[in-house]
Amino acid sequence: MSEEIKHECGIAMLRLRKPIEFYIKKYGSWDYGLQKMYLMMEKQHNRGQDGAGIAGIKMNVEPGNRYIFRQRSNRANPIKEIFGLIYEDIEKITAAHSKESNSASFVKDNIPFACDIYLGHLRYGTYGSYNIDYVHPVSRENNWKSRNLVMAGNFNLTNVGEVFASLIKLGQTPVDFSDTVTILENVGHRLDEENERLFRHFKDQGYSKKEISPMIEKNLDLVTILSKASRDWDGGYAMAGMVGHGDGFVMRDPAGIRPVFYNIDDEVVVVASERPVIQTIFNVRTDNVIELPPAHALIIKASGEVSVDKIREETEIRKCSFERIYFSRGTDKNIYRERKKLGELLTYPVLKAVDYDLDNTVFSYIPNTAESAFYGMIRGLEDYLNQSKIETIIDKRKTLTREALETIINRRPRVEKIAVKDAKLRTFIAEDAGRDDLVGHIYDITYGVIRRGKDNLVVIDDSIVRGTTLKKSILKILDRLDPRKIVIVSSSPQLRYPDCYGIDMAKLGDLIAFRADIELLKENGKEDLIKKIYREAKKENQKPVEEIRNLIRELYKPFSTDEISAKICEMLRPVEIKAEVEIVFQSIEGLHQACPGHTGDWYFTGNYPTPGGNKVANQSFINYIEGRNVRAY
Numbered sequence: 001m002s003e004e005i006k007h008e009c010g011i012a013m014l015r016l017r018k019p020i021e022f023y024i025k026k027y028g029s030w031d032y033g034l035q036k037m038y039l040m041m042e043k044q045h046n047r048g049q050d051g052a053g054i055a056g057i058k059m060n061v062e063p064g065n066r067y068i069f070r071q072r073s074n075r076a077n078p079i080k081e082i083f084g085l086i087y088e089d090i091e092k093i094t095a096a097h098s099k100e101s102n103s104a105s106f107v108k109d110n111i112p113f114a115c116d117i118y119l120g121h122l123r124y125g126t127y128g129s130y131n132i133d134y135v136h137p138v139s140r141e142n143n144w145k146s147r148n149l150v151m152a153g154n155f156n157l158t159n160v161g162e163v164f165a166s167l168i169k170l171g172q173t174p175v176d177f178s179d180t181v182t183i184l185e186n187v188g189h190r191l192d193e194e195n196e197r198l199f200r201h202f203k204d205q206g207y208s209k210k211e212i213s214p215m216i217e218k219n220l221d222l223v224t225i226l227s228k229a230s231r232d233w234d235g236g237y238a239m240a241g242m243v244g245h246g247d248g249f250v251m252r253d254p255a256g257i258r259p260v261f262y263n264i265d266d267e268v269v270v271v272a273s274e275r276p277v278i279q280t281i282f283n284v285r286t287d288n289v290i291e292l293p294p295a296h297a298l299i300i301k302a303s304g305e306v307s308v309d310k311i312r313e314e315t316e317i318r319k320c321s322f323e324r325i326y327f328s329r330g331t332d333k334n335i336y337r338e339r340k341k342l343g344e345l346l347t348y349p350v351l352k353a354v355d356y357d358l359d360n361t362v363f364s365y366i367p368n369t370a371e372s373a374f375y376g377m378i379r380g381l382e383d384y385l386n387q388s389k390i391e392t393i394i395d396k397r398k399t400l401t402r403e404a405l406e407t408i409i410n411r412r413p414r415v416e417k418i419a420v421k422d423a424k425l426r427t428f429i430a431e432d433a434g435r436d437d438l439v440g441h442i443y444d445i446t447y448g449v450i451r452r453g454k455d456n457l458v459v460i461d462d463s464i465v466r467g468t469t470l471k472k473s474i475l476k477i478l479d480r481l482d483p484r485k486i487v488i489v490s491s492s493p494q495l496r497y498p499d500c501y502g503i504d505m506a507k508l509g510d511l512i513a514f515r516a517d518i519e520l521l522k523e524n525g526k527e528d529l530i531k532k533i534y535r536e537a538k539k540e541n542q543k544p545v546e547e548i549r550n551l552i553r554e555l556y557k558p559f560s561t562d563e564i565s566a567k568i569c570e571m572l573r574p575v576e577i578k579a580e581v582e583i584v585f586q587s588i589e590g591l592h593q594a595c596p597g598h599t600g601d602w603y604f605t606g607n608y609p610t611p612g613g614n615k616v617a618n619q620s621f622i623n624y625i626e627g628r629n630v631r632a633y
Contacts, residue, residue, distance in 0.1 A: 020104045326492075462492060
């Protein structure tokens with residue numbers, strides 16, 4: 001999208017299923033797994049650039065030796081930094097022991113991050129500061145291996161306060177009020193319970209404490225641990241973790257909001273947030289990369305055994321549609337097709353906006369992530385033109401000359417590369433006017449392809465969230481080409497409601513569709529409705545969470561989608577530009593037609609997949625009315 005929003009973290013996990021000797025012999029080096037982790041994280045850098053981290057566990061290590069390794073960064077280029085630091089330490093050791101550096105026994109005993117299981121994370125910060133403490137993986141340490149816990153995830157909970165309070169009731173004193181720490185301590189508590197249960201079980205059978213530790217490790221019931229820990233969670237999550245002795249797990253929320261995929265073969269078990277990452281790096285076919293079912297966990301035992309187990313009751317499946325529109329990389333075959341379909345379904349609304357005048361209209365896209373939708377839109381326009389050509393030829397078949405036929409056949413949509421994004425500019429000028437001028441130069445444009453005062457210019461984008469970049473930059477830049485009309489096309493519907501499952505869209509006042517609706521209510525003498533919903537929302541949020549309704553929907557009912565689109569256009573159109581401006585949005589029906597497997601559309605419809613979403617929506621409106629610029633959860 002032309003305006004950045006922060007969102008959707010990424011996870012990567014790798015479990016080596018063979019001894020290190022195997023990888024040295026087959027691939028020529030012990031660090032096969034570490035290199036694959038680097039690639040998986042780099043291929044998912046689109047999912048998080050505020051921080052990155054990797055942890056690894058070395059199994060069967062003698063007491064007195066380090067067996068858990070972790071490296072994190074919250075600086076610029078964090079992936080590069082963490083792997084640079086890892087290999088800096090490795091190179092110091094191998095340089096001093098060059099003859100032994102690829103010996104399996106030497107590597108196991110001396111090389112840091114020569115691990116059996118790895119967990120990596122890419123972070124976009126949706127909570128708290130950007131302090132290194134918030135960068136995953138996070139850890140909970142203990143002298144007993146089976147009580148050590150390392151976790152990372154792509155998630156947000158709407159009820160983190162309630163989960164935090166439950167830990168307080170248990171007598172805990174969590175070090176921070178954040179979903180990350182709360183989840184870690186929540187799972188850690190259940191891990192402790194399971195350790196204690198198994199300890200008592202084996203103690204009663206007469207085993208010694210030393211004998212009991214490996215027995216606990218072997219018999220640890222991760223399914224029960226995860227089921228108990230997550231039973232009160234309300235939110236979207238794809239969470240992964242490792243226990244100190246080598247067990248690993250990945251779990252997914254019951255509605256399937258957050259995505260996660262895996263592949264298993266004789267050599268590795270690999271997990272990632274996106275399917276193409278696994279396909280590309282491990283050279284496997286699409287069918288061999290499996291989507292983890294909602295409400296299930298992938299359990300990887302230290303023994304190498306793997307299972308997929310149900311940990312929660314399934315709910316209605318509501319996979320995030322924004323993953324398809326924008327967040328995930330478009331190299332997934334299904335996502336590519338869906339994005340093209342989103343563009344194709346906008347063909348006739350776009351034709352209507354330019355009065356079907358294709359001869360005097362130029363088509364383009366901003367930014368690069370809208371390219372697939374652009375191809376779909378052009379395909380739709382070509383189909384329309386082909387049908388038009390057939391009808392014209394049939395109607396005029398008796399009088400057509402060769403020249404006239406060539407003119408008809410040669411008609412095609414005019415496609416041009418209009419805008420190019422320059423390197424990101426830092427807004428270091430304090431004054432608003434100076435900062436706006438900087439923003440106005442984020443994009444450069446191609447001159448000479450628009451006939452001044454004659455051509456329409458159609459530009460497709462993924463979505464329009466806040467509209468800030470449109471107003472302060474894009475529309476002004478496009479107007480320099482002097483088009484007769486500018487049509488901005490959004491491949492997604494109007495974003496009307498806050499998100500609370502991992503996307504940084506938690507404040508209603510940030511959404512241009514909501515602000516447009518509020519302006520329309522005020523202009524049409526319906527301010528009493530605003531006050532009424534505010535009063536009712538405060539009462540509604542006092543109910544048990546499962547009974548709470550999303551009252552914000554009532555605010556949109558007085559106006560049609562077209563009326564709100566027109567108001568958005570009016571609010572975003574800079575007063576100084578000369579061109580007429582129109583904004584065309586995808587329909588909800590079009591979204592569902594293009595992305596039938598991803599029905600999570602709450603940011604467009606207000607139909608939240610968990611009860612906590614309704615509470616968050618109401619609270620976000622309450623915050624807006626009360627002038628509190630804070631998250632609603």
